[in-house]
Amino acid sequence: MSWMFCLLLWQLVLRVSCHVATGKNIYYIVSHGCCFSTSTAGSVWSLASLCTAGSNIFASVRENSPVGQFISHISIRSDPRANTVRLCLTGPNANWFYLEGRTIRLNSSASRVLDREVLGPFLIAELTCYEDDIKQSHYRILVEILNENDNKPKFLEETIQPFIISEVAAVNSVVFTVKAVDSDGDMISYIIDQSSEDAWFFRIDLPNSGKVVLSKPLDYESRTRLQIIMWAQESNTEEKFNISTVLTINIEDVDDQYPHFLPCTPVSPGVPICMNPIYTANITQKHQDSVLEFSPGPIRARDGDRGINAPLMYTILSGDNHDRFVMDNRTGEIRLTRAVDERQPGANFTLIVMVCQVEDRLKYSVATVVVRVLSENSFPPVFNTTTFKGFIIQSSSPASIVSTYGNQVLQVQVSDQDFSDGVNPNIRFFLHPPSRLYQVTQEGVLIARTDQLRAFDRHILQVVARDEESGEEASASVDIEVLQRGQAVPHGAFTEQQLFGDVDSRLAGGIAALILLTFLSAFLFLLLRFVRRRRPQEADVLPATTTLQHHKVSSRSPGFMDEALRRQASLRSGSFHGRQGLYIRRQSLPPPTSSSSAADSRSRPQSPSSEVSLSDPAGRCRFQTDMFVVVEKPAGVASGWARSPDVTAGLQVHAGMPQSDEDINIDQSKEDT
Numbered sequence: 001m002s003w004m005f006c007l008l009l010w011q012l013v014l015r016v017s018c019h020v021a022t023g024k025n026i027y028y029i030v031s032h033g034c035c036f037s038t039s040t041a042g043s044v045w046s047l048a049s050l051c052t053a054g055s056n057i058f059a060s061v062r063e064n065s066p067v068g069q070f071i072s073h074i075s076i077r078s079d080p081r082a083n084t085v086r087l088c089l090t091g092p093n094a095n096w097f098y099l100e101g102r103t104i105r106l107n108s109s110a111s112r113v114l115d116r117e118v119l120g121p122f123l124i125a126e127l128t129c130y131e132d133d134i135k136q137s138h139y140r141i142l143v144e145i146l147n148e149n150d151n152k153p154k155f156l157e158e159t160i161q162p163f164i165i166s167e168v169a170a171v172n173s174v175v176f177t178v179k180a181v182d183s184d185g186d187m188i189s190y191i192i193d194q195s196s197e198d199a200w201f202f203r204i205d206l207p208n209s210g211k212v213v214l215s216k217p218l219d220y221e222s223r224t225r226l227q228i229i230m231w232a233q234e235s236n237t238e239e240k241f242n243i244s245t246v247l248t249i250n251i252e253d254v255d256d257q258y259p260h261f262l263p264c265t266p267v268s269p270g271v272p273i274c275m276n277p278i279y280t281a282n283i284t285q286k287h288q289d290s291v292l293e294f295s296p297g298p299i300r301a302r303d304g305d306r307g308i309n310a311p312l313m314y315t316i317l318s319g320d321n322h323d324r325f326v327m328d329n330r331t332g333e334i335r336l337t338r339a340v341d342e343r344q345p346g347a348n349f350t351l352i353v354m355v356c357q358v359e360d361r362l363k364y365s366v367a368t369v370v371v372r373v374l375s376e377n378s379f380p381p382v383f384n385t386t387t388f389k390g391f392i393i394q395s396s397s398p399a400s401i402v403s404t405y406g407n408q409v410l411q412v413q414v415s416d417q418d419f420s421d422g423v424n425p426n427i428r429f430f431l432h433p434p435s436r437l438y439q440v441t442q443e444g445v446l447i448a449r450t451d452q453l454r455a456f457d458r459h460i461l462q463v464v465a466r467d468e469e470s471g472e473e474a475s476a477s478v479d480i481e482v483l484q485r486g487q488a489v490p491h492g493a494f495t496e497q498q499l500f501g502d503v504d505s506r507l508a509g510g511i512a513a514l515i516l517l518t519f520l521s522a523f524l525f526l527l528l529r530f531v532r533r534r535r536p537q538e539a540d541v542l543p544a545t546t547t548l549q550h551h552k553v554s555s556r557s558p559g560f561m562d563e564a565l566r567r568q569a570s571l572r573s574g575s576f577h578g579r580q581g582l583y584i585r586r587q588s589l590p591p592p593t594s595s596s597s598a599a600d601s602r603s604r605p606q607s608p609s610s611e612v613s614l615s616d617p618a619g620r621c622r623f624q625t626d627m628f629v630v631v632e633k634p635a636g637v638a639s640g641w642a643r644s645p646d647v648t649a650g651l652q653v654h655a656g657m658p659q660s661d662e663d664i665n666i667d668q669s670k671e672d673t
Helices: 002-017 505-539 558-573 597-603 661-672
Strands: 057-062 070-073 085-090 097-100 103-106 122-131 134-146 163-166 174-177 188-192 211-214 225-234 242-252 260-262 278-284 300-302 312-318 325-327 334-336 348-357 364-374 387-393 427-431 438-440 446-448 458-467 473-483 582-585 612-615 622-625 627-632 641-643
Touching: 057 070, 057 103, 070 134, 085 097, 163 174, 260 364, 300 312, 312 325, 325 348, 427 438, 438 458, 446 473
Parallel strands: 057 134, 163 242, 278 364, 387 473
Antiparallel strands: 070 103, 085 122, 097 103, 122 134, 174 211, 188 225, 225 242, 260 300, 312 348, 325 334, 348 364, 427 458, 438 446, 458 473, 582 627, 612 622
């Protein structure tokens, strides 16, 4: 009963899903993987020509072909007595086809692209022909999908992960392999991009193999990681599709290096080999039971394999002076256990110390330690002057010694009172900051690059003197002048050459002469001005009469008095005529009638004095003269000369006149008081 039910259900499905055709009309239907298309066959083929004389279909189509692409024709015939014919497409890939008349076409779309890499190389389907619901023929359809180069190569992820290579890997050995695939099945070749920074470490001998060979030795201490760019490229296609990736190579550290002391000084740039330093320390006779401080730093070492950093151990091989010096095996510190008062100052201790790996003592390194015993340092070094003066003459010579006054060699010197002679043999000179034009020797002599100097330049340098034992420093300045060719070095600090050191000697002489001329002109101007100011003061001197009791003529400077009276008269009236009368000298008068002037003078009582005293209002000076005033009598009067009765009006009359220089001085002092 169940079998009969299934048979009836199958018949129903065939009728609904495939096709029903009557008369001369044939219908094709597409449903559930069967490809059917409707068309009218009466005008082309007769009904009797269906479902017979068919065959299997073999065709090909290119991948990515558009929808409706022609696949193949259908060639079948059937019994003329049949009334109904059905064609059905079945199979795993039947949905990729549809029937159009008696042709099979590709059933693709924009969202459903025929891709060989996805579907495989073939499409398989079946064509079945039914007449009156009776299967008459069955044919196979096999369509090959033709490949197109539409895919790029791809690296396999598991082959491009970061690699780890030992630093002791052998050169010319294969260190890793990369792999790329092409979905189109094209041949792949591998290339290392030479623009990569680390490309020179590797090479590929067989381009299609992907095997990478080590070309240069590796060193973990120099480089811990390398990177290269790898290309995978199609080698048998016209398109030459390619792809690249960055490969990272981590270098594995191996215990192949020895420890070394710090600081590390490379033997040469780029060579990872260190020269061990010489450690130095200074102590005095009072030092004891103390940890020593060394230069250029504490005694420290490091394992040469930084990635391993093996533990180290320190020890003194020689020079401990009967355990005077002990060393910490773990830290490398050296301690002074007892004083060295029995040793002479200046003595040195030399120790040989070793560092080695704890687990492999064959890997070791050795360094030298020097301990110097110094005297007590109470005074720092001191320069004998704060500023040195130097000269250098311009020249084409590559180097010349800087000189000082008198063309003597300039030598900077320091003194140290810690030494009896003041000379510290441990002083080292240097310039701070360093100069490219000057250098200083350890004797304190300055050397200049003369061919790089220009005349009239001036350079200020700072010289530093350092005590290498105590570390104390002192500094001084050096003032250097660049002289022109042929110019002499000054002989002293206050010479004409120094005053005009930056100009030509002829120009300096001209300037000096001009300054001297200006000074003389100013002096003459002041002198003339002083003289002009003195003349009005002399003109203000007033005349004064002396007592008439003494008519003795004074012999002091008659000419000077004449000139003074003449200047006074000219300033007041413009001529020598003042009051009415005439000023004449006494000796020009007629001789007296008496036989003896001396007797007359003695017998003449209280006659007016022949000496006239002139004094200025301030009483600063006093003059005497033998001049007096006479008046000429008018006509009709007996001829003769007579003194003017008011000649002494306004003049000071003195009771007596001094007759000597002492009297004049005494009289002057009385007026001042």
